[in-house]
Amino acid sequence: MTDDIMTPEMRDARYVMHPLTDARANLQSGPLIIDRGEGIHVYDLAGNRYIEAMAGLWSVGLGFSEPRLVAAATRQMERLPYYHPFSQKGHGPMVDLAERLVTMAPVPMSKAFFTNSGSEANDTVIKMLWYRANALGQAQRKKIISRHRAYHGITIAAASLTGIPANHTGFDLPLPGFLHLTAPHYRRFALPGESEEDFATRLATELEELILREGPETIAAFFGEPVMGAGGVIMPPRTYWEKIQAVLERYEILLVADEVICGFGRTGCMFGCETYGIRPDVMVLSKQLSSSYLPISAILLNERMFEPIADLTHSIGTFGHGFTGGGHPVAAAVAIETLRIIDERDLVARAAEAGAWMQERLATLADHPLVDEVRGVGLMAAVELTPARLADPPAWPTGALGRRAALLLQQQGVISRAMGDALAFCPPMIIDREGIDAIVAALRTTLDLCLKEAT
Numbered sequence: 001m002t003d004d005i006m007t008p009e010m011r012d013a014r015y016v017m018h019p020l021t022d023a024r025a026n027l028q029s030g031p032l033i034i035d036r037g038e039g040i041h042v043y044d045l046a047g048n049r050y051i052e053a054m055a056g057l058w059s060v061g062l063g064f065s066e067p068r069l070v071a072a073a074t075r076q077m078e079r080l081p082y083y084h085p086f087s088q089k090g091h092g093p094m095v096d097l098a099e100r101l102v103t104m105a106p107v108p109m110s111k112a113f114f115t116n117s118g119s120e121a122n123d124t125v126i127k128m129l130w131y132r133a134n135a136l137g138q139a140q141r142k143k144i145i146s147r148h149r150a151y152h153g154i155t156i157a158a159a160s161l162t163g164i165p166a167n168h169t170g171f172d173l174p175l176p177g178f179l180h181l182t183a184p185h186y187r188r189f190a191l192p193g194e195s196e197e198d199f200a201t202r203l204a205t206e207l208e209e210l211i212l213r214e215g216p217e218t219i220a221a222f223f224g225e226p227v228m229g230a231g232g233v234i235m236p237p238r239t240y241w242e243k244i245q246a247v248l249e250r251y252e253i254l255l256v257a258d259e260v261i262c263g264f265g266r267t268g269c270m271f272g273c274e275t276y277g278i279r280p281d282v283m284v285l286s287k288q289l290s291s292s293y294l295p296i297s298a299i300l301l302n303e304r305m306f307e308p309i310a311d312l313t314h315s316i317g318t319f320g321h322g323f324t325g326g327g328h329p330v331a332a333a334v335a336i337e338t339l340r341i342i343d344e345r346d347l348v349a350r351a352a353e354a355g356a357w358m359q360e361r362l363a364t365l366a367d368h369p370l371v372d373e374v375r376g377v378g379l380m381a382a383v384e385l386t387p388a389r390l391a392d393p394p395a396w397p398t399g400a401l402g403r404r405a406a407l408l409l410q411q412q413g414v415i416s417r418a419m420g421d422a423l424a425f426c427p428p429m430i431i432d433r434e435g436i437d438a439i440v441a442a443l444r445t446t447l448d449l450c451l452k453e454a455t
């Protein structure tokens, strides 16, 4: 068939290899192609409208048609479409954004370093941690602790931090030196009769035992998302962060907060660190930073992190790391405008209010026979399904029910994301009660359809 009589889906199947996709499935049917966006909605090529209940990839906070972001990008394109921060050069948008981020951080931070994606940012932090250890004359301090079910990205080191098997299998990952602890999922991993607080104590003890086993002097840092996102919206149990931080402080191990999803209002405060009383040495920011209209990520470093690194750059004569697009002026200008809009429209408070409504409405599904757990905070949530009550549960291997439900929900006009058997919800922060009600109604219909199909 020639290209001019093929549909865009067929051309996609012929020419595109997709991330996080079964390549053979795409060869067979092609993808859902999204054509345009407006507010909380996106439209496919046939004109079907969907509520984007994942804000793309947890990221389009301001929705899909914010004209001020387009105007900010255009203005910057016209003035200076590109410049870089290498070799002691700079430009206005990067300075403005760095100042804004350092001064708005919930704990004292010293510097911002810019990258293009969450993965690049986390890889960069790992390199900075290794560099810092060498700067301090602690060459053995290179191991990094993270958690099963964590998602920190997919570049080689970031994927090693990630604790999801699908991101390791086939890639010979994780690299040695990346240590994973139990995911803080109370419902899944608590022992019978164990309270949330006792579960948190047990996980903190697990951390301490790992540190002692490996040798505290070999551990560089602990990485954590305040709330795990792609691993299934896993809520830290009560007192978890307090207890984890007490252990890290005891052994002088740095804490990196991966705020790539949680940052900029998602959990009901500006940062997830505020929601959970986390005091990190490093914060990693991206996604809602620019509402994902352009790729940008930022690393905030405190003095404890920055000072030794600065010393080593001085003796070597440079910091031998950076990206052509890091701190891109157009992306930085869009990020600054995004932050202005979040402030002017009081979007963090609005998202907190909408988030409370979303949690309340989703909780009404807890009585459905297919629902095992509804969990979430602010405007991020997961509805965990279970095939246990279907006629033939073994016919539904892990993930099959989640995938089926996500597809049926899409046919009801709502895009969510299956993570195993959990469906994730993380709509744009501009969503109102009406939008949330529409998501919950479509989900109830979907669950009823799933139940009917499989019984």
Ligand code: PLP
Pocket: 057, 116, 117, 118, 119, 120, 122, 151, 152, 153, 154, 225, 229, 230, 258, 259, 260, 261, 286
């Ligand atoms: N960290 C977290 C918490 C994320 O959720 C993600 C992506 O979803 C990343 C890092 C990686 O970001 P990116 O896809 O921009 O590389």
